[in-house]
Amino acid sequence: MTAIRMDGRALAAKLRAEVADDVRAFGEPVCLATILVGDDPASHVYVGKKHEASHEAGIESRDHRLPGDTSESDVLDLVAQLNADEEVDGILVQLPLPDHMDEPMVLRAVDPAKDVDGFHPLNAGRLFLGEPLHVPATPLGIMALLAEYDVELEGRRAVVIGRSEIVGKPVAMLLLAKHATVTICHSRTRDLAEHTRAADVLVAAAGRPGLVTPDMVKSGAAVVDVGVNRTKSGLVGDVDPAVAEVAGLLSPVPGGVGPMTIAMLLRNTLSAARYRRLGVALPGS
Numbered sequence: 339m340t341a342i343r344m345d346g347r348a349l350a351a352k353l354r355a356e357v358a359d360d361v362r363a364f365g366e367p368v369c370l371a372t373i374l375v376g377d378d379p380a381s382h383v384y385v386g387k388k389h390e391a392s393h394e395a396g397i398e399s400r401d402h403r404l405p406g407d408t409s410e411s412d413v414l415d416l417v418a419q420l421n422a423d424e425e426v427d428g429i430l431v432q433l434p435l436p437d438h439m440d441e442p443m444v445l446r447a448v449d450p451a452k453d454v455d456g457f458h459p460l461n462a463g464r465l466f467l468g469e470p471l472h473v474p475a476t477p478l479g480i481m482a483l484l485a486e487y488d489v490e491l492e493g494r495r496a497v498v499i500g501r502s503e504i505v506g507k508p509v510a511m512l513l514l515a516k517h518a519t520v521t522i523c524h525s526r527t528r529d530l531a532e533h534t535r536a537a538d539v540l541v542a543a544a545g546r547p548g549l550v551t552p553d554m555v556k557s558g559a560a561v562v563d564v565g566v567n568r569t570k571s572g573l574v575g576d577v578d579p580a581v582a583e584v585a586g587l588l589s590p591v592p593g594g595v596g597p598m599t600i601a602m603l604l605r606n607t608l609s610a611a612r613y614r615r616l617g618v619a620l621p622g623s
């Protein structure tokens with residue numbers, strides 16, 4: 339079997355065009371503010387892409403880049419200013435923050451209504467309770483990819499490798515909400531392959547290059563590769579490309595989940611604007 343490639347680039351382009359139409363129809367300026375502290379090159383690239391995509395979708399953006407030695411209280415002051423700014427709909431604090439900062443505390447300072455990353459405990463709790471408001475963009479992107487390729491979830495076995503707050507846990511909650519039977523695996527899981535081989539849907543979000551090999555995958559399974567690993571041979575995912583010989587569907591790296599994340603961030607920003615100004619949210623975000 340050669341797996342069908344789940345084309346995140348194509349779907350993300352379609353979704354971004356839809357967001358641009360919706361922003362125009364909204365008729366009021368929509369604004370995303372980002373905060374980046376320090377000089378991590380990958381973070382600068384990610385934030386740059388988010389601004390470029392916002393601009394293309396007609397979303398205004400404010401780009402706050404602060405030196406690595408900025409104090410935590412200065413960052414908290416900036417978050418407070420953006421919380422109070424009526425023109426700002428979404429606030430995104432690019433992670434990781436420098437070591438001298440208490441990351442969870444900074445994330446908790448963001449107004450939950452403007453928390454377009456969905457990392458605030460209130461938004462995480464709402465997702466857990468099945469009343470989502472802002473949901474992290476990468477898990478939303480994974481779900482949108484699965485939906486685009488008509489992957490059945492109800493009653494199917496879904497296995498998620500990874501239990502981070504950013505990917506593993508929220509995507510497990512979203513799969514559960516779609517009535518999949520969900521198993522979450524992590525670094526202490528014994529016999530990972532025993533779990534993954536049972537999966538109709540496998541989401542790999544461990545940050546370990548080539549962790550998922552063909553012998554770990556059920557024939558015909560839908561496999562979503564979230565991993566972004568910079569290796570000597572370039573950017574690779576958590577899934578060995580040879581898995582394409584076994585899986586029914588496979589998302590590539592790059593060009594799978596990555597582009598979907600940005601599309602969903604834009605959708606979350608518009609959703610935040612609607613929620614704050616009209617008291618309604620886009621369905622599913």
Ligand code: NAP
Nearest residue numbers: 476500501502505524525543544545564565566595596599
């Ligand atoms: P993370 O916070 O480092 O979490 C990794 C998770 O994988 C942890 O729960 C860890 O278990 C588990 N794990 C590590 N090694 C494992 C192993 N050998 N077997 C089973 N589980 C293992 O990473 P993250 O932020 O969730 O990101 C995961 C990957 O997705 C990274 O490559 C990241 O770059 C990528 N990512 C991509 C996007 C995108 O837009 N494409 C967005 C976010 C993240 P423990 O909890 O036990 O340590």
